[in-house]
Amino acid sequence: GGGVISVEVSAIKNIGIDALLEMVLLVAEMLELKANPKRPALGTILEAKVEKGRGPVATVLIENGSLHIGDPVAAGATYGRVRAMFNSHGKKIKQAGPASAVEITGLNDVPTAGDKFYATEEEKHARAMAEKRQAELRVSTLRKTPHISLEDLFNQISQGQIKDLNIIVKADAHGSVEALKTSLSKLTNEEVRVNVIHANVGTITESDILLASASNAIIIGFNVRPSAVVASLAENEGVDLKTYRIIYEAINDVESAMKGMLAPEFKEVILGHAEVRNVFKITGAGTIAGC
Numbered sequence: 001g002g003g004v005i006s007v008e009v010s011a012i013k014n015i016g017i018d019a020l021l022e023m024v025l026l027v028a029e030m031l032e033l034k035a036n037p038k039r040p041a042l043g044t045i046l047e048a049k050v051e052k053g054r055g056p057v058a059t060v061l062i063e064n065g066s067l068h069i070g071d072p073v074a075a076g077a078t079y080g081r082v083r084a085m086f087n088s089h090g091k092k093i094k095q096a097g098p099a100s101a102v103e104i105t106g107l108n109d110v111p112t113a114g115d116k117f118y119a120t121e122e123e124k125h126a127r128a129m130a131e132k133r134q135a136e137l138r139v140s141t142l143r144k145t146p147h148i149s150l151e152d153l154f155n156q157i158s159q160g161q162i163k164d165l166n167i168i169v170k171a172d173a174h175g176s177v178e179a180l181k182t183s184l185s186k187l188t189n190e191e192v193r194v195n196v197i198h199a200n201v202g203t204i205t206e207s208d209i210l211l212a213s214a215s216n217a218i219i220i221g222f223n224v225r226p227s228a229v230v231a232s233l234a235e236n237e238g239v240d241l242k243t244y245r246i247i248y249e250a251i252n253d254v255e256s257a258m259k260g261m262l263a264p265e266f267k268e269v270i271l272g273h274a275e276v277r278n279v280f281k282i283t284g285a286g287t288i289a290g291c
Helices: 017-030 123-141 153-158 174-185 206-215 228-237 247-259
Strands: 042-051 055-064 072-075 078-086 101-107 116-119 164-171 193-201 217-222 241-244 278-282 286-290
Touching: 042 174, 042 193, 055 116, 072 101, 072 123, 078 123, 164 174, 164 206, 164 247, 174 193, 174 217, 174 247, 193 206, 206 217, 206 228, 217 247, 241 247
Parallel strands: 164 193, 164 217, 217 241
Antiparallel strands: 042 055, 042 116, 055 101, 072 078, 072 116, 078 101, 278 286
């Protein structure tokens, strides 16, 4: 009798799905929910990640308009052209209309889940929108304070120097980002407040180091690694950069540092770096990198 339709659904008993779909159509008809398929696409980023060999991959829910291969797009602080598009069955498609959920490649970086997604007529418009968003994010997160590391965190807390612990989180998927962000925020106590000032998907970049340097933050990477240039910049800027493959190790290290009990167990020593000059594909052997 209220304004919300209720439908009993059970996957185990296989009941209610048809009724649910009927009610969705009924609500759409009653509320006159209509979209224009002839305009440029507008939607929301549902999920985004970095995939080996494909680069940034984003799942987009198109709310209005149609998206085509080659369309210039902007999503949050990222932009690019739609290089490939896949439907919910993983099949390659050339265009998608309103109410479609599609996976796209071609963005210059990984957008954030929840970012608004726009298709534009020209790539320069998409780039301008992304750069404006980047500038807004930079202004909102920059804070100038002295540097800190996990190892000396407890000493500074004891001396009353630290009230806020700023952390930047980078991971390989949004699920990992959200899990780390939530778990680290729960470590806040009466002496120190844990602030995750930036959390995103993708490798650790130079802009992350500069943000950490300006905002006195510690960088925690999960299943991502910095390049040699980024690691060198972090060392020069005095930024504490930690990488982990198990979420609980990251949480335990931060918790131990806050209690003054962090003991380094091992240190990763980089023995050398190689630059890939050419790639050869050989039948039976796979792909060979000439370095």
